[in-house]
Amino acid sequence: MKDSKNQPNQKLGDLEKNTLKNENKAMTTDQGLKINDDQNSLKAGERGPSLLEDFILREKITHFDHERIPERIVHARGSGAHGVFKLHTSLSKYTKAKIFTEVGKETPVFTRFSTVAGSKGSTDLARDVRGFAVKFYTDEGNYDLVGNNMPVFFIQDAMKFPDLVHAVKPEPHNEVPQAASAHDTFWDFISLMPESLHMTMWAMSDRAIPRSLRMMEGFGVHTFRLVNEENESTFVKFHWKPKLGVHSVLWDEAQKISGKDSDFHKKDLWNAIEEGDFPEWDLGVQLIPEEDEHKFDFDLLDATKLVPESEVPVQLVGTMTLNRNPANFFAETEQVAFHPGHLIPGIDFTNDPLLQGRLFSYTDTQLSRLGSPNFHEIPINRSINPVRNNQRDGHMRQQINEGASSYHPNTIADGCPFQAMMKDGGFHSHEERIDGNKIRTRSRSFMDHFSQARLFFNSQTKTEQQHIINALQFELSKVTRPHIRENMVNQLTHIDRKMAQEVAEVIGVDLPEKGTEPVNEGKPADADQEHYASIVKDPKTRSDDALSIIKNLKNAVKTRKIAYISMGNHPAEEFNDLDQKLKAAGAKLKVVSSKLGKIKDDAGNEMEISETLFNTDAVLYDGLILASGKMNGTELLSHGKVKAFVMETFNHCKPMLVLSDADTFIEELGLPCCKKKRKTLSELFIDNTGDGFLSSLSKHRHWEREKLL
Numbered sequence: 038m039k040d041s042k043n044q045p046n047q048k049l050g051d052l053e054k055n056t057l058k059n060e061n062k063a064m065t066t067d068q069g070l071k072i073n074d075d076q077n078s079l080k081a082g083e084r085g086p087s088l089l090e091d092f093i094l095r096e097k098i099t100h101f102d103h104e105r106i107p108e109r110i111v112h113a114r115g116s117g118a119h120g121v122f123k124l125h126t127s128l129s130k131y132t133k134a135k136i137f138t139e140v141g142k143e144t145p146v147f148t149r150f151s152t153v154a155g156s157k158g159s160t161d162l163a164r165d166v167r168g169f170a171v172k173f174y175t176d177e178g179n180y181d182l183v184g185n186n187m188p189v190f191f192i193q194d195a196m197k198f199p200d201l202v203h204a205v206k207p208e209p210h211n212e213v214p215q216a217a218s219a220h221d222t223f224w225d226f227i228s229l230m231p232e233s234l235h236m237t238m239w240a241m242s243d244r245a246i247p248r249s250l251r252m253m254e255g256f257g258v259h260t261f262r263l264v265n266e267e268n269e270s271t272f273v274k275f276h277w278k279p280k281l282g283v284h285s286v287l288w289d290e291a292q293k294i295s296g297k298d299s300d301f302h303k304k305d306l307w308n309a310i311e312e313g314d315f316p317e318w319d320l321g322v323q324l325i326p327e328e329d330e331h332k333f334d335f336d337l338l339d340a341t342k343l344v345p346e347s348e349v350p351v352q353l354v355g356t357m358t359l360n361r362n363p364a365n366f367f368a369e370t371e372q373v374a375f376h377p378g379h380l381i382p383g384i385d386f387t388n389d390p391l392l393q394g395r396l397f398s399y400t401d402t403q404l405s406r407l408g409s410p411n412f413h414e415i416p417i418n419r420s421i422n423p424v425r426n427n428q429r430d431g432h433m434r435q436q437i438n439e440g441a442s443s444y445h446p447n448t449i450a451d452g453c454p455f456q457a458m459m460k461d462g463g464f465h466s467h468e469e470r471i472d473g474n475k476i477r478t479r480s481r482s483f484m485d486h487f488s489q490a491r492l493f494f495n496s497q498t499k500t501e502q503q504h505i506i507n508a509l510q511f512e513l514s515k516v517t518r519p520h521i522r523e524n525m526v527n528q529l530t531h532i533d534r535k536m537a538q539e540v541a542e543v544i545g546v547d548l549p550e551k552g553t554e555p556v557n558e559g560k561p562a563d564a565d566q567e568h569y570a571s572i573v574k575d576p577k578t579r580s581d582d583a584l585s586i587i588k589n590l591k592n593a594v595k596t597r598k599i600a601y602i603s604m605g606n607h608p609a610e611e612f613n614d615l616d617q618k619l620k621a622a623g624a625k626l627k628v629v630s631s632k633l634g635k636i637k638d639d640a641g642n643e644m645e646i647s648e649t650l651f652n653t654d655a656v657l658y659d660g661l662i663l664a665s666g667k668m669n670g671t672e673l674l675s676h677g678k679v680k681a682f683v684m685e686t687f688n689h690c691k692p693m694l695v696l697s698d699a700d701t702f703i704e705e706l707g708l709p710c711c712k713k714k715r716k717t718l719s720e721l722f723i724d725n726t727g728d729g730f731l732s733s734l735s736k737h738r739h740w741e742r743e744k745l746l
């Protein structure tokens with residue numbers, strides 16, 4: 038295990054000062070009084086009533102009663118880690134933000150990943166968007182990039198955010214389902230909001246069920262501005278590209294992982310960091326000159342649209358490495374307060390109405406969640422740059438501001454703290470010319486809701502398209518009100534008729550002859566229908582390879598966890614050879630057997646068993662190896678759990694290596710697909726050599742196998 042301490046981000050010394058180690062120290066009350074008995078309350082006699090006087094008991098219970106704070110209204114379930122961002126390519130032509138101009142500079146970061154809909158204790162593997170929020174502790178103040186693992190959003194205007202969240206959260210009358218969008222209220226809302234269809238396609242894709250938080254892309258979603266020393270602005274879209282590539286699990290697998298280990302992602306991130314496999318992401322930017330603002334067939338201010346990478350390539354400028362787990366979940370991951378409005382000079386907003394609304398919401402929510410306007414003083418939220426202003430007092434104030442002056446201008450404190458000049462890093466909002474009527478409306482340039490939904494669907498491989506269709510079938514089959522299913526199928530016809538038909542067929546809905554005018558309750562009541570009719574601009578065949586996971590497959594071996602099932606006495610050479618090969622490629626072999634303890638190979642070498650057949654499951658591994666040897670081979674299949682392991686690995690298209698007698702193995706396995714026509718190992722995409730297995734592993738999954746199922 039690598040030492041995850043002494044990483045560059047130890048600069049966050051403030052946080053360290055607040056940590057407490059208890060070695061060789063006596064227990065005390067909150068007032069520092071040493072406690073002599075923490076087992077018994079104070080009583081009137083051995084069997085008598087407890088006394089009100091017991092201040093130690095009262096203090097302990099009072100604190101306990103108040104230990105919970107309100108969980109986040111969205112993104113409640115999260116996992117966080119410390120790290121560092123290092124710039125390798127300067128963006129000084131476009132921005133004055135020092136984190137993006139000083140090449141080689143290392144900026145400490147804290148990153149929190151999250152699901153959106155579920156409560157704090159819900160499962161990691163819900164079908165959901167993942168939050169991807171990064172706090173950069175820069176020398177110029179904190180900068181937060183509060184994004185998601187999908188580049189677009191469900192709605193265009195913050196006005197609809199509470200409706201979206203109410204619709205996806207458990208239904209209010211019975212508080213079910215937890216952490217799931219497969220229910221009436223969500224699909225009712227979506228079916229009435231065509232603007233949400235593009236993001237819905239993403240949410241139904243494999244992006245919504247990641248293999249690991251370490252294997253997700255991140256996106257700033259909105260168009261932001263970079264502003265340079267000359268105060269010239271360039272539009273920018275931010276991207277995080279994981280070095281491990283983007284990988285997902287199957288929906289059946291996701292549901293089973295949720296039962297077998299609902300902390301799967303949380304543990305995966307934690308263990309990777311503890312084992313020194315620090316996850317890394319490249320930060321990329323898409324830069325759009327101001328004069329090109331109106332060159333696209335969508336509006337850059339519309340968060341339901343992405344800028345295709347085929348039109349504006351992503352330029353990589355630096356790398357984020359997460360290298361230290363939090364010392365305390367509550368203090369750091371729970372209390373961290375992100376805000377898209379935490380800005381530094383050189384970065385600025387656009388008028389995206391979703392972003393503009395967010396700028397209000399995040400401070401407001403911290404006030405209710407963390408309970409005080411002093412939430413910036415919580416160690417994880419502190420800026421490295423000392424905070425100096427005339428804000429005073431309030432609940433739980435930590436800072437002791439000295440002196441008589443708490444206002445500006447003043448003479449008493451020589452005018453301090455004073456306003457910083459722009460040239461000295463004083464923040465100055467980009468001076469965008471605004472000229473318009475005060476009006477409550479949606480821009481006409483926001484009205485094409487289908488072109489990019491179709492672009493996304495067209496860009497997927499056949500396998501990925503099938504997964505989207507399967508997801509829609511699953512989700513909509515859980516909708517109990519037929520008219521909602523009908524409305525949804527109608528919406529889907531505007532994206533792809535064949536896809537809509539495949540969904541309709543299994544959810545008991547007839548495909549409409551012709552997709553009717555999209556219902557859009559989200560539009561203003563008096564918006565003109567004529568314009569609505571002319572909304573779809575996109576040629577039906579447009580696609581962009583960057584939007585597919587499978588077309589961009591890379592690095593599927595590193596850090597993967599492989600189960601080696603053996604009951605003992607397997608050939609020593611076989612195991613050592615595999616172990617070395619997998620280690621060299623960065624994968625991890627875990628010995629799984631019938632009970633904990635040790636087993637011996639045929640040369641008498643002992644090895645530790647990592648997990649047992651009764652405490653683990655195939656869905657928790659990336660691949661399976663069945664050992665050979667007297668006690669293994671096809672006899673392994675007589676263990677009910679081994680057979681289940683094999684079937685799950687097979688059904689989830691994962692790499693499998695059979696080292697025993699292959700022919701008999703297939704017979705014994707009794708796979709449904711082999712019943713009619715006997716198939717060979719290679720026809721089933723099962724390997725019988727270590728090298729073959731490694732090559733299968735590098736593909737992540739044998740998607741071809743899905744056709745056999």
Ligand code: HDD
Nearest residue numbers: 109112149168169170184185190195198258394398399402
């Ligand atoms: Fe949000 C949390 C991302 C729209 C209101 N949001 C939150 C988090 C992420 C995002 C990653 C969790 C941060 C953490 O880990 O603590 N939100 C987004 C993205 C959006 C978006 C990418 C659209 C592009 N959000 C959005 C809107 C609103 C909010 C339109 C309200 C008008 N979001 C919140 C919030 C949360 C939040 C209620 C809950 C907890 C928190 O802020 O700190 O204020």
